[in-house]
Each structure stands twice: as C-alpha cells, then as structure tokens.
Amino acid sequence: MNQSILTEVEKQQLIETATQALDKSYAPYSKFRVGAAVLTSTGKIFPGCNVENASYGLSMCAERNAIANAIIGSGKDTIKIKAIAVTNSQKVSCSPCGACRQVIWEFGTDAEVIFLGNNGWQNSTIRDLLPAGFSL
Ligand SMILES: O=c1ccn([C@H]2C[C@H](O)[C@@H](CO)O2)c(=O)[nH]1
Numbered sequence: 001m002n003q004s005i006l007t008e009v010e011k012q013q014l015i016e017t018a019t020q021a022l023d024k025s026y027a028p029y030s031k032f033r034v035g036a037a038v039l040t041s042t043g044k045i046f047p048g049c050n051v052e053n054a055s056y057g058l059s060m061c062a063e064r065n066a067i068a069n070a071i072i073g074s075g076k077d078t079i080k081i082k083a084i085a086v087t088n089s090q091k092v093s094c095s096p097c098g099a100c101r102q103v104i105w106e107f108g109t110d111a112e113v114i115f116l117g118n119n120g121w122q123n124s125t126i127r128d129l130l131p132a133g134f135s136l
C-alpha cells in the first residue's frame with residue numbers, strides 16, 4: 001500500500017465518480033461492469049466505463065475510455081493524469097490490465113492508481129504496476 005498524494009476529498013470524489021460510471025457500462029457479454037475515473041493535474045475528474053462488442057476483442061476497458069474522455073474534455077494538447085480509480089460491479093480485486101497500464105503511463109508516469117483490492121481500496125502507482133513502461 002502506497003502513501004496517497006491525493007487529499008481525502010479528491011480520493012472520495014474519484015471513487016464516487018468511478019462507482020457511478022458502473023451504471024453506464026455496456027457489458028452484456030462478460031456481465032463484468034467496470035467503472036473508472038481520471039483526475040488530471042488541473043483538478044478535473046472524468047469518468048469512463050467498459051464498452052463491449054459482439055466481436056469480443058473490440059471491447060474497450062473503462063480506464064482507457066476514461067482517459068479518452070479526459071483528453072476530449074480537457075481542450076488542451078495533452079493531459080497529465082494525477083490519479084485514476086477503477087472499480088467493478090462484482091466487487092472483486094481488479095487492477096488495470098496491461099494495455100491500460102501502458103496507456104496510463106503515456107499520460108502520467110507518476111500517476112497514482114486506486115483500485116479495488118482484496119481488502120477494499122488499494123493505493124498503488126503506475127510505476128509499481130508497470131516497471132520500465134515504454135516511452136518514446
Ligand atoms: O481493468 C479492467 C479489466 C477488464 N475490463 C473490462 C473488459 C471487459 O469488458 C470486461 C471483462 O474483461 O472487463 C476493464 O474495463 N478494465
């Protein structure tokens with residue numbers, strides 16, 4: 001468990017936004033609803049949910065949809081991810097998948113990652129989850 005760089009209010013708002021995003025999830029195939037929320041360095045929070053497809057491999061994770069939403073909603077060339085929270089409808093331990101870790105890394109090598117672990121909310125960093133992430 002890492003020390004959080006967020007205020008308690010920021011953390012609760014991020015978790016609340018990720019939890020609300022669960023209701024928007026489109027997951028008729030796996031029935032595994034995922035909600036995520038990105039906190040940018042400007043202090044704004046953006047939600048995302050997983051969106052599946054009948055062609056299963058085209059399904060998109062909640063984390064990457066939240067990042068896309070943050071980019072669209074930020075109106076700047078790029079964003080900096082301060083933190084990302086992720087939760088799921090089954091309340092099982094679930095950290096971002098490998099693809100999402102690399103995409104988080106792209107927009108915040110110091111990002112905090114808050115996810116539902118085995119014993120409730122767990123704090124980590126993208127550096128811990130993705131050692132030696134790829135950058136150009
Ligand atoms: O971190 C994760 C892991 C899985 N999923 C989605 C993809 C798919 O729709 C469903 C089951 O894998 O969960 C996410 O959104 N984020």
Ligand SMILES: [Zn+2]
Nearest residue numbers: 061096097100
């Ligand atoms: Zn993913």
